[in-house]
Amino acid sequence: MIFSVHVEVRLRPGIADPQGSTIERALPTLGFPGVEGVRVGKSIRFTIDAADEASARSEAEDLCRRFLTNPVIEDAVIELEAAAGVGR
């Protein structure tokens, strides 16, 4: 089965986010004075061919831990759904 995977890589709480801070500081001059807590992450999409959802999720988690994130400074949120035909 083909599974469509979306990984959101986020900086862990407390880790400096210069891009987010810079965007937030620019917002008042653009007319958005009430916007706060801007954090910039990464959005990564791919497909996995796996026997079932549990094994697809397990592989995605392994991929995130070993490569897509640095666990010292980043977390990953994984969204996964069956998507037969996608990516083929």
Next chain:
Amino acid sequence: MSRRVGVVLFPGSNCEQDVVEAVDLLGGEAEILWHGDATVNGVDAVVVPGGFAHGDYLRPGAIARFSPVMAAVADHAAAGGPVVGICNGFQVLTEAGLLPGALQKNRGLKFLCTTVELRVESNDSALTRLAEAGSTIRIPVNHFEGNYTCDDETLAALKSEDRVVLRYVDNPNGSVDDIAGICNEGRNVVGLMPHPERATSELLGSADGLPLLRSLVA
């Protein structure tokens, strides 16, 4: 004794020739190690130089650590051989798990390109053994992700085991505990953000990098 120093070259490295020049200047014998070759060619010491290995895509060092040469570098380190990661090389060594912690974006939101003062905290490491403990040296930094961080347990271990080998006198990037350079438990693997290979002559503004790099070749 002239020692052979291997300098790893990834696509996107840009400080390897500076390291080669510095090693040659000190009477060592430098050679480039291509990242795609799974060997360190029997060199005595390895330097992972600065730059933007593999474009720093995903994260600095994230892709470089999978290069074939890195397994050989890890073997060399495991056998007690000296390995030094400078700037991007430090980032590569943390991603490869040869050194603890990570380098996050600078606290001040700016790319830093300046010369800083460092205190040599320990001369018990592959890179600082010929430097004078307690001395202050001037070395350039050139980085955006140089803000060293690690969990509390790791920091406590680094401090209690005297593994913080270099500290910033005036912390430029927010690094925890003013850390500029650390070593592993075996003290043969060292990572630092400053560039000693750019401080090899008074004509360049400082020759304070020489005692550090001499530790690898003498």
